[in-house]
Amino acid sequence: MRTDLAVVGAGPAGLAAALAACARGVRVTLVDAAAQPGGQYYRQPAAGLGAARPEALHHRWRTWKRLRDGLAAHAVHVLTDHHVWSAERTPDGFTVHALLGPEQDQPVEVRARAVLLATGGYEKVLPFPGWTLPGVVTAGGAQAMLKGGLAVPGRRAVVAGTGPLLLPVATGLAAAGVEVAALVESAGPGRLARHGRALAGKLPEGAGYAARLLRHRVPVLTRHTVVRAHGDDRLTGVTVASLDAEGRVRPGTERHLDCDALAVGHGMLPHTDLAESLGCRLDGLTVAIDPEQRTDVPGVWAAGEATGVGGADLALAEGHIAGCSAAAHLRGTAPGPAPAALKARAKLRRSAAALDSAYAPPAHWPEQITDDTVVCRCEEVTAGAVREALDLGAGDERTVKLLTRAGMGWCQGRMCGTAVAGLAGCPPAPGKRPFARPVPLGVLARQHPQEGPS
Numbered sequence: 001m002r003t004d005l006a007v008v009g010a011g012p013a014g015l016a017a018a019l020a021a022c023a024r025g026v027r028v029t030l031v032d033a034a035a036q037p038g039g040q041y042y043r044q045p046a047a048g049l050g051a052a053r054p055e056a057l058h059h060r061w062r063t064w065k066r067l068r069d070g071l072a073a074h075a076v077h078v079l080t081d082h083h084v085w086s087a088e089r090t091p092d093g094f095t096v097h098a099l100l101g102p103e104q105d106q107p108v109e110v111r112a113r114a115v116l117l118a119t120g121g122y123e124k125v126l127p128f129p130g131w132t133l134p135g136v137v138t139a140g141g142a143q144a145m146l147k148g149g150l151a152v153p154g155r156r157a158v159v160a161g162t163g164p165l166l167l168p169v170a171t172g173l174a175a176a177g178v179e180v181a182a183l184v185e186s187a188g189p190g191r192l193a194r195h196g197r198a199l200a201g202k203l204p205e206g207a208g209y210a211a212r213l214l215r216h217r218v219p220v221l222t223r224h225t226v227v228r229a230h231g232d233d234r235l236t237g238v239t240v241a242s243l244d245a246e247g248r249v250r251p252g253t254e255r256h257l258d259c260d261a262l263a264v265g266h267g268m269l270p271h272t273d274l275a276e277s278l279g280c281r282l283d284g285l286t287v288a289i290d291p292e293q294r295t296d297v298p299g300v301w302a303a304g305e306a307t308g309v310g311g312a313d314l315a316l317a318e319g320h321i322a323g324c325s326a327a328a329h330l331r332g333t334a335p336g337p338a339p340a341a342l343k344a345r346a347k348l349r350r351s352a353a354a355l356d357s358a359y360a361p362p363a364h365w366p367e368q369i370t371d372d373t374v375v376c377r378c379e380e381v382t383a384g385a386v387r388e389a390l391d392l393g394a395g396d397e398r399t400v401k402l403l404t405r406a407g408m409g410w411c412q413g414r415m416c417g418t419a420v421a422g423l424a425g426c427p428p429a430p431g432k433r434p435f436a437r438p439v440p441l442g443v444l445a446r447q448h449p450q451e452g453p454s
């Protein structure tokens, strides 16, 4: 199929971008792997569940309704359940390759004059002894379970790690009837206070969460960490301990909390695979963009968490700016000024930077990982095996991967990359994955029949 602008990702950034471009007379195809638009923030309950009050689990429902109604009003061509595995430049623009169907084996091609990447991010989870036990889920996973499946991960939960996502997760679980035994945050309150000015705009939101935590009697343990999850065949409890100013566990402060669910997360990482396959430059771990959200590849824009983690409001502002810019490019007009979005983006980027430096995993987290802790779940590589590789001279993720297979499995190092880098004492590197999603060999073979054996 052909379109003017292919937007990949129907979260806040992609929705705002698609609507801005459509409103300016551009034909847009919005492609997303999920069953419904909304992304992580506006994740909808699965249609079959017949949720009577889907808005009960959401913030900013009015904004979501405006975005959802806008898709219909502007006749945006929405392709859900389309898993994009690659995007490439062609002589007349771009081809976005997706897979459709329950087995994700039906190839679909979207040909477009321009591409806008709004693929969001994924969670960073650092390992600790017991983290692979059933009952331990990621913080975003617990949130997705709640919003998308109307299910909770257990009856008594601990929410732990670091970052602002822990707040909606703890309050969401508590509101759904889960007894939240504690919110365990490794950052100390002083770190947030240090960024008071940049975070002033976030105060009402923060106060709202504080009030809800208080109402549900959720104990908040700041500058604490989970050092071990316990259980034989599933989680029965966790040990938490307090951290010193250097981010080391303070001996003697360990205590046990009973729980059957642990929702844990240590921040977010941007999805950059498609940008990389298109040859876009990265800035560290994020897609590099200019003030109009253009990447350095002409005809490719990026917005939202793929360009830096900053929350749904920032994603909306960036998406709008990117959509306006892409539309102007495609129609040969000057990009209309979007002063409100530009102002919002500048302010939200300042608070995102402040949150980023305020929230951080404990500096010495690798010291807590025992040798028998699995680091790479796909290939079942333990911390001991990684350390052995380091002893043999490996000094980066890639060499550890070659020696141990850590990062060679189904997730291609998305889950274990940060942990391996931490154990190796080097900064995490971009994934350099040729495909954004696993793709059946049959699909590749059908696309390149002339290259088969003669």
Ligand SMILES: Cc1cc2nc3c(=O)[nH]c(=O)nc-3n(C[C@H](O)[C@H](O)[C@H](O)COP(=O)(O)OP(=O)(O)OC[C@H]3O[C@@H](n4cnc5c(N)ncnc54)[C@H](O)[C@@H]3O)c2cc1C
Pocket: 008, 009, 010, 011, 012, 013, 014, 031, 032, 033, 034, 038, 039, 040, 041, 042, 082, 083, 084, 085, 118, 119, 120, 121, 122, 123, 139, 140, 141, 143, 144, 165, 168, 271, 303, 304, 305, 306, 310, 311, 312, 313, 315, 436, 437
């Ligand atoms: C699991 C999880 C839960 C979260 N829950 C919350 C929350 O409750 N509250 C909160 O404030 N923040 C939450 N966040 C943070 C949230 O992601 C952002 O603040 C916000 O949604 C970012 O918007 P976005 O449009 O950049 O990305 P997203 O909302 O993540 O949207 C990206 C979209 O791109 C699609 N996509 C990605 N790659 C492909 C591909 N290859 N092919 C097809 N489609 C693709 C995804 O399916 C997704 O719909 C969560 C994050 C995660 C990872």
